[in-house]
Amino acid sequence: MNVSRRILVTSALPYANGSIHLGHLVEYLFTDIWVRYLKMRGHDAHYFCADDTHGTPVMIRARQEGIEPEQLIERVSEEHQRDFAAFGIEFDQYHSTHSPENRKWAEFIYQALKDKQHLERRDVEQTYCENDGIFLPDRLVRGTCPRCGAAEQYGDSCEVCSATYETTDLKEPKCSICGTPPVRRSTEHIYVRLADFTDLLRDWTREHLAPEIANSVGSWIKDGLRDWDISRDGPYFGFPIPDEENKYFYVWLDAPIGYIAACDRWCQQNGREVDEFWRDENTEIVHVIGKDIVYFHTLFWPAMLHAAGLNLPSAVHVHGFLRIEGEKMSKSRGTFINAATYLQHLDPQYLRYYYAAKLSAGSDDIDLAFEEFVNRVNAELVNKLANLYSRNLKFIGSRLEGRLGRVSGEGQALVAQAVDAAEEIAAAYERRDLAAAVFKVCQLAEQGNLFLQQAEPWKVAKTEPETARDICTAIANLGLILAIYLKPVLPEMVAKIERMMKVDPLGWQDIDRLVENQEIGEFERLAERIDRKQLDSLVAAAQQEFAGASPEPDLPAHTPLADECSIDDFTKVDLRVAQILTANEVEGADKLLALKLDLGPLGERQVFAGIREAYPDSQSLVGKKVICVANLKPRKMRFGLSEGMVCASGGPKEASDRQVRVIGADPEAQPGDRVS
């Protein structure tokens, strides 16, 4: 019934440009728990991962630190692996995309794409910084939106009017690294014609993805698959493309190939053949990813594998994102919590338990709410589970000479009930519904507590010690069965249970094996209760960690000072006090508020301001006196004419939590008065 399967499991490769944080850990803990389960079932299962090391951000970061990219990625890799190990995440192989294996496979797959004529060369005009000597990705170019004229917009889209365009369309573009204006330069890129694989992908996505994921991927396919640019011009940190001058593989080409490279490395060291995994169709390949990278894993990646004659994934498991206290992680609020910071305050087992208890098979986001975290850990992990071992085993130790009896009488039904749950729990693990597995274990633990309450061995022991011994032996055996079910989630805690019970490491096959008539060992406490204060100090530490630091480490810490200007330049700008008469949300624009301004003698103006996110309650603006650029050339927008601009302050555009605030005038100031 339990045929051994060969299964290769991966998590997405963390980028070698930052630390592992609680959001990453959702994925790695989930995968670790699932693979541990598969191994317990006796499957030939392996967990492979690697650092994703290539690309412009790594190159720039290394340059900023004055070191070679290789030094940077080595340091980051060590840090990543230290964090993973501390959380009990066990990879069979943790490799790097900057490795000989990865290069070999990247070249192999590229060659296959080339041989089968899926590649195409095309000239593109791109933005190039002569000062830094590199082509600039969209995020690193800023300028004035060609459509609405908003300043300081990204190279790909305008945050004010949500227009999308090419970096080359921007007016007055500037390089975000050095601030100098980039130039346009024509260059030849290599594209994969993804549309060649349309039929294959349509079929594959239907068969191997969860329905909701297949639906959304299906709509991309239906809209027509676009070609994929897989080359970048040097200087670029990556692998050179064979037979090309100064061209490198785009980081996303070789990133997923890292899965194969890690497997290859492991095979070399363990006497296995990489073909067993990537060319033998009996192998299951399961990629665990976040929903942000579905496109790459369900379209590009299967196409590449197919072209190279390699196995396609059997499943791509998509999990949701982590939210903290219902919101995105935020450095300023202290909810951007690195793995290392967490470890200084809390036991990693808490997080393993909490994530497992919340992660079901779907791709909904999960929320880490501090109060719930404390409650669940204390109520379930400690009170319900750890305390069941504590009350029982301590009692056996102190009152029953530390020796087990037999599972008899009603205890047999209790144990049988736990054994019978094996199938249900296995099914939950199998469909990757960790929450359902944990829930069932909690239910069984409740049964154990209830059983003890009713059997009252502490009373029975006074007159019939052997009966009491049998009662406790039933609970001890229940405890062993629960330990088996929980072992993928809480391996360290279960190791303690194994020691206390003096049994060999537990496997799934031990579920219906009774442990009777033997000595048990010293009691060890399994888990401590958490105090809310520990969470508070963790948040304080996380906040401290980023205080004063750049909101986005790879981008400038603050908006650079603009060039010097003369008083004449300044007086060209006619700033006036304006009172906000109405403030309304603009239909069809997520970021705009339509403001009606009273400029006193200058009359009323309509202005569209990109401040909707900063002022969710737009009505709070009504009546405020603000500063307005009154002589700005009126701009026709999709939603109407904008006759001016309201002055507002805010952190760098890149900052995820920039505080945008309008500049208020003194309440006594008169609408229409000039600012000078």
Added chain:
RNA sequence: GGCGGAGUAGCUCAGUCGGUAGAGCAGGGGUCUCAUAAGCCCCGUGUCGGCAGUUCAAAUCUGCCCUCCGUCACCA
């Protein structure tokens, strides 16, 4: 705006084929004492986001609307 997902008790979530809704936690009360101030017992009418429709019957099917999340490709 297009597409995808979600909206069920204070919180986190279950609800297979349509038959007028449930677990855990939190909260209140009681009780035992082996145990990590743990255990056990009792207490849950919430417009199942809104409106309309199909049906004898809808949280569950259909349509429209509202809110939240994701995504719309050269962004790692």
